[in-house]
Amino acid sequence: MSEENVIEVVELTKKFGAFLAVDAISFEVKAGEIFGFLGANGAGKTTAMKMLIGISKPSSGEASVAGFDVYTQTELIKKNIGYMSQKFALYDDLTVRENITFFGGIYGLSRSTIKEKIKVLVTDLKLENIIDQLVGALPLGWKQKLSFSVSLLHDPKIVFLDEPTGGVDPITRRQFWEMIYNAADQGTTIFVTTHYMDEAEYCDRVSIMVNGKIEAMDRPKRLKEQFEASNLNEVFLKLARNSKSD
């Protein structure tokens, strides 16, 4: 696995009026990493991610994703990344098959490629029974797995996951992370935001955002040592307490 950076962020900032949602953050993500972008709700994670995936313009700072600039080359970025939104946004009134076909199509995959992908997904995810059901009728866990698979359809270099396990039971969450590991093993970089601190343990490296700033960034093991905590949740609480007392 090469050690090149697929995401480089320098002093990235986003202001809404006087409110600093993202305050001059800097970090890099290496190819093939599972990078966890942690923080409490409202810490600025989603805002930061939106800038990286090219749907929000930064107020200042620099960033490049997959080698492309987030100010001037957003369309190229979008060709090379996948995205799974918080709402698992698939079309409720289309079937599983139709959703896959649609998203594959707009990423420019050929009909035969799409057919291949569907075959693989049916086997891997055991979709035989639901492939022709409307997505709206599926339980949340299925929507989640599907949403993730759709984001990978065009074999992107990087996949951005925004709170991918919200509202899903622990067993399904575990299964989902298996899927993430598989993708990472194939060389895909995973950028995942979450407020579940226990999931952070699954990542190669994590950063913790508090009030728009990155207050800590390292491998989970090292963070626990640094903060004398037994799990990342404690790390986070300590950080949060510190920032309150500032």
Add this chain to the structure above:
Amino acid sequence: MKRFIGFVRKEFYHIYRDKRSLFILFGMPIAQILLFGFAITNEINKVEIAILDHAKDATTIEIINKMASSKYFSINRYLAAESQVEGVFKQGKIKAVINFEKDFGEKLIKNGQSTIQIIADATDPNTANSITNYIQSIIQQYNQSININQAGGTQVFMQTHMAFNPEIKSVFMFVPGVMTIILMLVSAMMTSISITREKELGTMEILLVSPLKPFQVVLGKVVPYILLSIINAIIIILLSIFIFKMPVQGSLLLLGAESVLFIITSLSLGILISTIAETQQTAMMISLMGLMLPVILLSGFIFPISSMPLPLQLISNTIPAKWFIIIIKGIMLKGVGIAFIWKETVILFGMTLFFMGISIYKYKIRLE
């Protein structure tokens, strides 16, 4: 009771915070009243006509002058031949051509008879009919005037009084209609959307599980819109009175009471719609397409009901707006009291109970 008030307050927050919708809710009635008051009228005014004068004598010139001085027409062109008529109509500006036959004045004196042809573009039958009638009146008056000078000519004078609307302001006819439409649409549509939104978002179940009784939930949803509609009604009435000098001959109190009754009728209709519609979109479309057009066209608002074919007249009886328009016109323009409109009031009352009854029935079915 406190719970209920808390619930009503939440509903007010919803409405108040949606500034765009609020703007439309109040802006729409005002815009419509202004439009109808100042711009919309189906009376004809300065219609462009053309003259085809084969005679060009003193008589025709005199008749043409009388036409020119009428406020109904504007004489725009003089044609030279019949063949030009088609082209002129196709262009669309000229609505009628007055055709004087050759030697018009001479024939009138020598033969005691001559002919004028009024060629009207009847694609708009209303304009065609009105123009023809007005032209006929002018010609007949002229005819009578030249006949009086002969012995034996008689004159019948007509003294005409336009009751309830002496200056014939078209706004008098439209304002009651606009008020009715706005009240009905806002009340029915807003209520149905508000309830279906809770259904769609899933928060309806939360409300139903709460200690609030179902009828309290519905009532709480409806109360803010009653207030909004009353404010709307007041704005419309004030605008009519002060800008258009529309009278309120009858009792304001009665007007207010009947308006509240109608608002409640519309609200109950909205509730009924919300039991049928699953999504907000459906509720909106039913209210707009299924309610607005029929109400505008069948309630007597613009088109007189008596001129419609019988089946439509019967359907028009099922529309609450129709009865309310009669009530408003009666109170505002004719100054009648409850004695003259009790029938319509009872009908509105009955409709309200009917809509509520069905809604409750459907609701019970759902619960089972």
Add this chain to the structure above:
Amino acid sequence: MKTIGYLIQKEFKQIFRNKGMLPIIFILPIIQLLILSNAATYEVKDINFGYIDSDHTTSSRALIERFSSSAYFNLLPPFPSFAEANSAMLEGNVNVILEIPNNFERELINNKKTGLGLTVDAIDGAAAGVESAYVNQIVQGFNQSISLRAANRNNVNGLSGVITIIPSYWYNITLDYKTFMVPGILVLLVTMITLFLSGMNIVREKEVGTLEQINVTPIKKSQFIIGKLFPFWLIGLGLLTIGLVLAKIIFDIPILGSLGILYFYTAIYLLVILGIGLFISNFTETQQQAMFIAWFFIVIFILMSGLFTPIESMPKWAQVITTFNPIRYFVEVVRMVMLKGAGFTDILPQLWKNLAYAILVNGLAVFSYKKVN
């Protein structure tokens, strides 16, 4: 190109799967076209005619006889006094009241001049004008016949004569209001449905979150917009077709002009409407807001389009405003082409304006659609 194909396919699937909306898009307009075209008429007939005859002479009876034999009037039993007739008018049972004074015939014979009193319920000003004109015509007819008889009795020659008036109605010989209103209502329905559907559609994707998902893909703005608008454009043309078929079969509305011109114009007109819908959806957050704003503008546009009331009757300033109203031109073109057989050159002025609007509105809409915030 293929991307657009995928977008369009998805849209159609969604539209036709929406079981609740399908009847509203197709069946409701049809029902409305059928019902409302029958309702929309300004024709004044069955005028409830009340009278008070204080004269009771041959002349007064002859006058009343003319009203009773007229197709316009519905003669009511005579009222004993004006107060009672007025009461009936307050109740809404009488449209016009004619008062014949008790010296009617005497004055006519002795002084050659006599008077009548007419009271018209003028709440509907336009109808009142027409009713009053009808009454006048009948009275003048009565007067003329008396004049002629008197002249013959006195053997007076050199009477100035009678002007015969021949009305001639073109394009709509029977003055059938349906002929006038059906094309207009068709315009109305096609416009409303296309506008509401397109406006709400994009906002719904915003509400649900799929719009964001699409914004992250490499889809170009133009591809997305074309993919969104094309299905509704087709639906608009489809509705026009259904409407025209119904108009011909059920109402026997003439289609004198070329259908090709009609479709060509509609195709461009729909682009304007869809553009407006798109524009609205760029600035609203919820479906309700989109719906409201669309409703607001549609009602104003339609009222000021000459559909129900003539533009010539509006004050000058209002007429100026209507020159910016695309619906006005569509109504004009549809009526001109269908009812008068207008040709391509006849509708050029409207066509140019329409084209300009299509470019302007869609340009604005595309420009204001932001993939990046």
